[in-house]
Amino acid sequence: MSDKDTASINRNRAVDVALLVYIVLGYAFVFAPIAASFVFSFNSDRFPSIPLGHFSLEWYQAVAGDPLVWQGLRNTLFVGVTVGVIATALGFGAAYTDYRYRFFGKQVYLALALIPPTIPVVILGLAMLAYLSRISLSGNALSVIIAHVVICAPFAMAIIRLRLSQMDPDLEAAAWNLGASEWAAMRHVIVPFAKPAIFGALFITMAVSFDEFAIAWFVSGLNETLPVKVLGFLQGQVSPRINAIGTFVFVTSMTLVILAQILLTGRGAKDRPASDE
Amino acid sequence: MNKNALVSFEGVVKRFGEFVAVQRMDFEIGKGEFLAIMGSSGCGKTTTLRMLAGLEAPSEGVIRLSGKPINDLPTWSRDTPMVWQSLALFPFLNVIENVEFALKMRGVGKAERRRRAEQWLDRMQISEFAGRNISQLSGGQRQRVALARSLVVEPEILLLDEPLSALDAALKVRMQSVLKNLQRETGITFVYVTHSQSEAFSMADRVVIMSRGKIEQIGTPQEIYRTPRTRFVANFLGSSNIFTGNVVETGDGRATLETPMGAFGLVSSEQSTRALMGRTATLTVLDTKTNLSRTMPTGRVNAVPVRMIGEEFIGATATIYLETGDGHEIRVQKSHEELASLPLQIGQELVAYWNEEDGHLVPEE
Numbered sequence: 001m002s003d004k005d006t007a008s009i010n011r012n013r014a015v016d017v018a019l020l021v022y023i024v025l026g027y028a029f030v031f032a033p034i035a036a037s038f039v040f041s042f043n044s045d046r047f048p049s050i051p052l053g054h055f056s057l058e059w060y061q062a063v064a065g066d067p068l069v070w071q072g073l074r075n076t077l078f079v080g081v082t083v084g085v086i087a088t089a090l091g092f093g094a095a096y097t098d099y100r101y102r103f104f105g106k107q108v109y110l111a112l113a114l115i116p117p118t119i120p121v122v123i124l125g126l127a128m129l130a131y132l133s134r135i136s137l138s139g140n141a142l143s144v145i146i147a148h149v150v151i152c153a154p155f156a157m158a159i160i161r162l163r164l165s166q167m168d169p170d171l172e173a174a175a176w177n178l179g180a181s182e183w184a185a186m187r188h189v190i191v192p193f194a195k196p197a198i199f200g201a202l203f204i205t206m207a208v209s210f211d212e213f214a215i216a217w218f219v220s221g222l223n224e225t226l227p228v229k230v231l232g233f234l235q236g237q238v239s240p241r242i243n244a245i246g247t248f249v250f251v252t253s254m255t256l257v258i259l260a261q262i263l264l265t266g267r268g269a270k271d272r273p274a275s276d277e
Numbered sequence: 278m279n280k281n282a283l284v285s286f287e288g289v290v291k292r293f294g295e296f297v298a299v300q301r302m303d304f305e306i307g308k309g310e311f312l313a314i315m316g317s318s319g320c321g322k323t324t325t326l327r328m329l330a331g332l333e334a335p336s337e338g339v340i341r342l343s344g345k346p347i348n349d350l351p352t353w354s355r356d357t358p359m360v361w362q363s364l365a366l367f368p369f370l371n372v373i374e375n376v377e378f379a380l381k382m383r384g385v386g387k388a389e390r391r392r393r394a395e396q397w398l399d400r401m402q403i404s405e406f407a408g409r410n411i412s413q414l415s416g417g418q419r420q421r422v423a424l425a426r427s428l429v430v431e432p433e434i435l436l437l438d439e440p441l442s443a444l445d446a447a448l449k450v451r452m453q454s455v456l457k458n459l460q461r462e463t464g465i466t467f468v469y470v471t472h473s474q475s476e477a478f479s480m481a482d483r484v485v486i487m488s489r490g491k492i493e494q495i496g497t498p499q500e501i502y503r504t505p506r507t508r509f510v511a512n513f514l515g516s517s518n519i520f521t522g523n524v525v526e527t528g529d530g531r532a533t534l535e536t537p538m539g540a541f542g543l544v545s546s547e548q549s550t551r552a553l554m555g556r557t558a559t560l561t562v563l564d565t566k567t568n569l570s571r572t573m574p575t576g577r578v579n580a581v582p583v584r585m586i587g588e589e590f591i592g593a594t595a596t597i598y599l600e601t602g603d604g605h606e607i608r609v610q611k612s613h614e615e616l617a618s619l620p621l622q623i624g625q626e627l628v629a630y631w632n633e634e635d636g637h638l639v640p641e642e
């Protein structure tokens with residue numbers, strides 16, 4: 001608290017303003033294309049151009065009237081939710097193993113567990129296609145789920161591992177000491193403690209799966225997810241419907257990420273301990 | 278085995294790889310006793326406590342609780358709740374839920390466990406915080422929650438691992454009396470691990486002093502204070518002057534300790550003196566039993582010329598630091614009245630002396 005006070009005393013207004021401008025420009029650069037897509041999705045004109053036409057929901061109506069889009073959305077949601085649950089469960093298991101046990105080759109185990117997101121997605125997608133088709137699993141929703149779990153589980157593990165590393169190492173032993181079996185301690189202590197991170201991981205992995213295009217394009221076959229469908233539209237024709245779908249996908253992903261962010265950071269800051277009188 | 282023993286350690290050894298944390302340990306803890314295990318960090322005191330709690334398995338030997346061996350009993354099946362140095366309160370549960378935890382794990386019904394938890398909150402005078410988060414409590418309040426959480430199952434024994442180390446000095450003293458009263462009222466056996474001599478000596482019925490995985494001495498605080506049984510204990514307590522030399526029999530059937538400072542007379546009737554005849558030994562003399570004078574005293578006393586090098590006031594008493602001719606430090610602790618007649622100045626030549634029967638001979642290790 002005293003840190004904050006000193007910080008506010010020694011501040012230079014010009015530097016403050018400059019930093020603020022810098023941040024605004026930075027965000028503008030990142031979000032301008034998305035904002036443009038958002039604006040044009042409500043524009044009546046066929047082609048994205050300035051000046052804008054009038055406000056219109058026609059592209060949303062067109063999208064909503066397309067059964068293929070609904071099919072894509074259903075696939076995306078089904079895959080996203082399933083991937084989120086499985087990847088979070090696997091990530092939790094891996095993170096807990098890291099927290100609880102020391103064993104020979106642990107560094108190798110951790111490196112292997114965290115590698116998938118570092119592999120270029122095109123290579124991963126191709127490899128997945130080759131492998132899954134060999135075992136007759138390619139071209140359906142299950143294959144997308146498998147492939148997405150592979151890239152999502154490490155994210156879940158990293159998030160949950162960070163939370164477990166903040167846990168007082170005596171906490172679990174204290175639960176045993178008070179009569180909790182290992183399973184009971186897991187259920188009543190480890191999981192409740194990691195709960196914000198577990199939900200955070202769930203939302204993040206859902207968002208990753210929701211947005212992921214390359215691997216889904218390789219392995220989805222006829223069960224296209226929404227991002228794959230968007231590419232399909234782009235190849236056929238340039239239509240503002242893409243803006244409508246893009247806006248929808250963006251809003252959904254951002255909602256998930258923001259929810260995760262609130263869960264992962266918003267806790268505990270407001271409680272201040274009492275002092276001994 | 279003693280009938281009143283609640284816990285017994287029989288030849289217990291604990292190794293971590295090559296490192297021996299606890300060396301062959303044999304001792305008993307009586308029912309309703311307040312036992313403190315004291316030593317500096319790394320002496321094996323916490324390992325001993327954790328073995329009793331079932332958090333570490335002994336490498337050798339047997340630990341019995343109420344006569345039954347508990348080596349293979351998992352920690353959750355023992356009734357040996359522990360108060361942790363970090364307190365280890367569950368941050369995602371509020372105060373009363375923390376206290377209810379052990380009852381919940383034992384399958385006690387909701388209404389019953391709430392009732393029993395409330396009783397303990399009341400007893401620890403923290404009822405008003407029942408619905409609070411742990412993070413909103415002060416150090417002293419957390420301490421009380423941790424105690425209530427462990428005691429709610431009404432165990433026969435409570436283990437405490439340096440529970441007061443995080444508190445400030447004033448609160449520490451207040452919590453010491455809370456703990457002592459709690460132990461007296463409930464009759465629960467307390468095993469209290471600490472590195473603090475004042476905590477151990479003010480609360481415990483008996484104290485175990487450990488060093489490098491070994492028990493150095495077990496006894497009441499008074500016994501240990503008056504007659505440290507090893508040189509380590511005398512040194513650790515820091516309340517005795519220590520002299521090392523050879524035990525030699527003199528012609529008239531008496532014994533002396535030959536030291537570089539001169540020969541000190543010993544009470545030769547004592548068993549320890551006879552056992553150590555002809556060997557190197559350590560003589561300990563409490564600093565409160567060591568006296569100062571301007572001239573060589575007469576009678577059956579041991580005296581050594583010293584020079585004053587410093588003084589320190591602690592409330593009603595003062596500690597005078599002195600040095601012998603060969604640089605050996607001697608301390609004298611006396612009330613201000615007793616010291617009033619002496620010319621106390623740095624560099625002053627004096628004589629330190631003590632009665633023969635105030636010296637205790639221990640083997641040199």
